[in-house]
Amino acid sequence: MTPSYLLEAPGEGARLIAKVDPPAWAARYARDLPVDGPVLEVGAGPMHLLEAAMTVTGQPGVGVDTSVSRLQFAGRKQSRGDSAVPTPVCAEATRLPFRNGSFGLSYARFVLEYLPDPSAAVLEMARVTRPGGHLLLQDLDGQLILHYPVDPDLQGALETFLSKTRGRFDPNVGRKLFSYARSAGLIDLAVQLEPYHLIAGAADNPTLALWDAKLTHAFPAAADVLGSGLAAHTKQRFLDYLANPDTLTYSQQFTVTGRTRGGL
Numbered sequence: 001m002t003p004s005y006l007l008e009a010p011g012e013g014a015r016l017i018a019k020v021d022p023p024a025w026a027a028r029y030a031r032d033l034p035v036d037g038p039v040l041e042v043g044a045g046p047m048h049l050l051e052a053a054m055t056v057t058g059q060p061g062v063g064v065d066t067s068v069s070r071l072q073f074a075g076r077k078q079s080r081g082d083s084a085v086p087t088p089v090c091a092e093a094t095r096l097p098f099r100n101g102s103f104g105l106s107y108a109r110f111v112l113e114y115l116p117d118p119s120a121a122v123l124e125m126a127r128v129t130r131p132g133g134h135l136l137l138q139d140l141d142g143q144l145i146l147h148y149p150v151d152p153d154l155q156g157a158l159e160t161f162l163s164k165t166r167g168r169f170d171p172n173v174g175r176k177l178f179s180y181a182r183s184a185g186l187i188d189l190a191v192q193l194e195p196y197h198l199i200a201g202a203a204d205n206p207t208l209a210l211w212d213a214k215l216t217h218a219f220p221a222a223a224d225v226l227g228s229g230l231a232a233h234t235k236q237r238f239l240d241y242l243a244n245p246d247t248l249t250y251s252q253q254f255t256v257t258g259r260t261r262g263g264l
Contacts, residue, residue, distance in 0.1 A: 005067065006114055006168045009217035013046040013073035019210055026052035029255060030105070033134045035059050037104025041086075042093045042125060043111030045070045050086045059104060061086040064096065093121035098128040105129070107136035112177070113143070116167040119180045126184040131262025135186055140196055141174030142251040151241055157226060157234040164225035174254035186258030196253035203242040203249075211242060 005012075026049065030039075035057040041050040044063025054061040063086045065071050071088040091097050093108070093115055106125040112118035125135055144158055162171060170176075181189055199207065215222075215235045222231035241247055 006221050007217040013070045015213045016045045017048050022048045022052035026056045031056040035104040040103040040106040042108040046073050047086045064089050064091050096124050096128050101130040102128045105134045109138040112139050113170050113173040122180040122184045129260050137177045137256045139174045140251050141172050143171045147249050154237045177254050177256040181256050181258045189258040192255040197251040199249045202245040
């Protein structure tokens with residue numbers, strides 16, 4: 001049985017929407033990819049990015065997620081009578097219910113970090129992408145673990161949590177995307193590296209609110225491995241660290257694009 005999403009919680013759809021500007025994301029990463037055929041987002045959640053990707057590519061879209069509640073959240077959000085809305089499909093990333101070559105573009109953003117077998121998911125994405133079609137893989141590297149100055153108490157608790165949730169969360173998956181793409185047989189690979197979280201000094205209130213929501217959603221998993229008392233202590237210590245004007249926290253974002261073999 002596939003482990004559940006680490007941040008499974010009723011408010012997760014809203015958190016995902018709040019943390020990104022979908023039109024800006026699509027304009028930067030999807031607009032310049034030649035797309036001939038429907039767009040697939042794996043781990044689509046509320047499908048806010050997919051709507052933007054559909055707009056810039058001019059193609060219909062399908063969003064896959066394992067969470068019925070997040071897909072239902074998307075359905076409520078889209079109940080505006082717009083005919084150009086994505087199609088939700090509840091399925092696992094490693095068992096996509098589509099025929100070979102069904103999509104012109106398949107992408108996954110901040111999803112592979114939560115999968116027990118991300119390489120298998122990339123292989124499956126390549127399978128359902130048409131010959132010559134594009135894949136886009138985007139994920140973080142160093143999430144939760146890159147700070148200075150080091151707080152030994154906080155760092156120790158975070159490392160214990162990460163070691164005991166291996167298979168449900170990989171904070172360093174970003175550096176592995178190129179290898180996954182190679183293993184899937186993709187060609188014409190391009191790799192981008194850029195900062196993602198970069199908090200130098202005290203985080204502002206909106207940033208703290210997003211981190212508070214993320215840590216709250218991860219709390220049941222943290223309590224399972226650390227105990228509820230230590231989990232609560234670690235959550236507050238992390239938020240206090242982010243609010244400290246003398247600290248720096250960062251992570252990096254890798255984006256890998258490539259094409260499946262064949263086509264023109």
